[in-house]
Amino acid sequence: MEKLLSIPPREQSGADSQNRFEYQVSSIVSHLIQKYKNNEEVMVYCEFHDDFSELKKVNEDKNLIFYQVKTNNVNTHWTVNRLITKDGKHSMIGAILYNYYTFHDKCSSCFFITNITFDSNLILSQIINRLMEVAVVKELV
Numbered sequence: 200m201e202k203l204l205s206i207p208p209r210e211q212s213g214a215d216s217q218n219r220f221e222y223q224v225s226s227i228v229s230h231l232i233q234k235y236k237n238n239e240e241v242m243v244y245c246e247f248h249d250d251f252s253e254l255k256k257v258n259e260d261k262n263l264i265f266y267q268v269k270t271n272n273v274n275t276h277w278t279v280n281r282l283i284t285k286d287g288k289h290s291m292i293g294a295i296l297y298n299y300y301t302f303h304d305k306c307s308s309c310f311f312i313t314n315i316t317f318d319s320n321l322i323l324s325q326i327i328n329r330l331m332e333v334a335v336v337k338e339l340v
Contacts, residue, residue, distance in 0.1 A: 223268040261307035265298040276318040
């Protein structure tokens with residue numbers, strides 16, 4: 200038993216995935232508790248069109264809200280390049296804007312929830328300028 204506990208595991212991907220999933224679940228539960236405290240009736244969909252989606256009153260316009268939940272090493276920051284670089288199908292900004300673009304007639308907001316901070320030099324105008332240099336929004340999506 201002592202040897203088992205003293206030697207570090209050869210990989211951590213399973214534990215890292217579990218921690219990220221737990222952060223996402225915690226974010227969803229926290230969101231639902233806040234809605235409950237405010238007496239707001241909403242339906243929340245997990246892993247359906249986004250990490251989680253919220254449907255407000257069905258007969259209202261702009262009743263959809265989408266949430267991207269991302270975790271990362273706490274010693275890092277979000278930078279413009281990390282937000283616009285494609286990692287698989289979409290860039291981070293592209294993933295956030297995809298549902299806004301797709302459901303533009305019903306979507307009121309898209310949110311990005313994360314456990315790390317943004318680079319102190321990163322401001323909205325820098326993101327917009329960089330997006331315009333790299334591609335139009337539709338190409339990012």
